[in-house]
Amino acid sequence: MNYTLVDTQEGIGAMAGSLEGAAAIAVDVECTSSLHHYGNRVCLIQLSAGGEIFIVDTLADMDIACIGRILEDPAVEIVMHDTDFDLRSLDRQYGWHPHNVFDTLIAARLCGHKEFGLASLLEKYFGIQRSKKFQRADWTIRPLPDEMLQYAAGDVEELLRLCRLLAGELENLGRMEWARTEFAQCEEKRYVPDGRPHFARVKRARELCDGRELATLNELATVREGIAEELDLPLFKVIGDEPLIALAKRPPRSAGELKSRRGLHPLCRSRYAGRIMEALRRGRNAPAPRWPHSGDRRGYSGRLFNDLKDWRGDYAAELNVDPDLVLSMDSLRDLARGDEIAAVLRKEPIHVWRGDEIRRQVAEILSGHRSRT
Numbered sequence: 001m002n003y004t005l006v007d008t009q010e011g012i013g014a015m016a017g018s019l020e021g022a023a024a025i026a027v028d029v030e031c032t033s034s035l036h037h038y039g040n041r042v043c044l045i046q047l048s049a050g051g052e053i054f055i056v057d058t059l060a061d062m063d064i065a066c067i068g069r070i071l072e073d074p075a076v077e078i079v080m081h082d083t084d085f086d087l088r089s090l091d092r093q094y095g096w097h098p099h100n101v102f103d104t105l106i107a108a109r110l111c112g113h114k115e116f117g118l119a120s121l122l123e124k125y126f127g128i129q130r131s132k133k134f135q136r137a138d139w140t141i142r143p144l145p146d147e148m149l150q151y152a153a154g155d156v157e158e159l160l161r162l163c164r165l166l167a168g169e170l171e172n173l174g175r176m177e178w179a180r181t182e183f184a185q186c187e188e189k190r191y192v193p194d195g196r197p198h199f200a201r202v203k204r205a206r207e208l209c210d211g212r213e214l215a216t217l218n219e220l221a222t223v224r225e226g227i228a229e230e231l232d233l234p235l236f237k238v239i240g241d242e243p244l245i246a247l248a249k250r251p252p253r254s255a256g257e258l259k260s261r262r263g264l265h266p267l268c269r270s271r272y273a274g275r276i277m278e279a280l281r282r283g284r285n286a287p288a289p290r291w292p293h294s295g296d297r298r299g300y301s302g303r304l305f306n307d308l309k310d311w312r313g314d315y316a317a318e319l320n321v322d323p324d325l326v327l328s329m330d331s332l333r334d335l336a337r338g339d340e341i342a343a344v345l346r347k348e349p350i351h352v353w354r355g356d357e358i359r360r361q362v363a364e365i366l367s368g369h370r371s372r373t
Helices: 009-019 065-071 083-094 104-110 118-126 146-157 159-173 176-187 211-231 241-249 273-285 302-319 329-336 341-345 351-372
Strands: 004-006 024-031 042-049 052-057 077-080 101-103
Touching: 004 009, 009 042, 009 052, 009 065, 024 083, 024 146, 024 159, 042 065, 042 083, 042 146, 042 159, 052 146, 077 083, 077 159, 083 101, 083 176, 101 104, 101 176, 104 118, 104 159, 104 176, 118 159, 146 159, 159 176, 176 351, 211 241, 211 273, 241 273, 302 329, 302 351, 329 341, 341 351
Parallel strands: 004 052, 024 077, 077 101
Antiparallel strands: 024 042, 042 052
């Protein structure tokens, strides 16, 4: 397929001119992979309108602020597939908040499609078979080979046409208002840093019952985070979770002994050995950390939660959609804790479509539960 690689300021200006006046623009984002690098950086932004595809190299030295203005223009419909990660990435790196979004993944789910990945939808509607070869690719490499650029272009090539078809299905089902409310919620998505202490992000950390071991794990995990950022490597390539827990359970007595441990990056045995040994020392003397608060469980009824969950499954089956599109698990928990129905439903997009009906059925379940207790 034809595409234009944009990696100069002149190219950015030409692209902006070509997109000016477009009623709808397809957008996709390629980011660094957690298999190759530390953290998340935007590497490419693909845009398509009027039969033209532009691939913007965001790692090139140029001002791309005009893209933010395009995405935030309420007169332009921004068509994306699975906005969750991409919108959070754009917020984190640029502070951009697209308006007038149409998410083809959400649209497909509301239409009752059970396979709603982009590759599945492109094959279903257009007979296009998409390769998965570059799903875990390293998008930081430069220059990017044409094969990878073709793959990136393919993510937006048919997105506008797919949007029109799904929009038609939503209209026929009478679900467009529901969809628009879902899309509006997408626009509110923001990047939220992981606020948990470092030990709580380590898999199987709950195996450590001893407070000193948990404190040591926290110090080690904190040091690992810093090393990973310095080396621009994913955490598991610095020290895996299992070796990290083993270090907390059975700390080496010296840097020499640390060298014999498995699962460590070579630099952890040399340049960073002192930092790791210091973390072990701090862990021995630190107070036991507390696990993050898991939420208020007062007044919570597990029986009511299960009744609501069963009803949700049946109701979703009638609509031929997944249960979480009816009510989220958080809403079920809120209802099981005694929160007001109206307050809970206000947070759910389906309330604009079938709110009165859902409110009545949920009220009947709550009433039946109260009569049994």
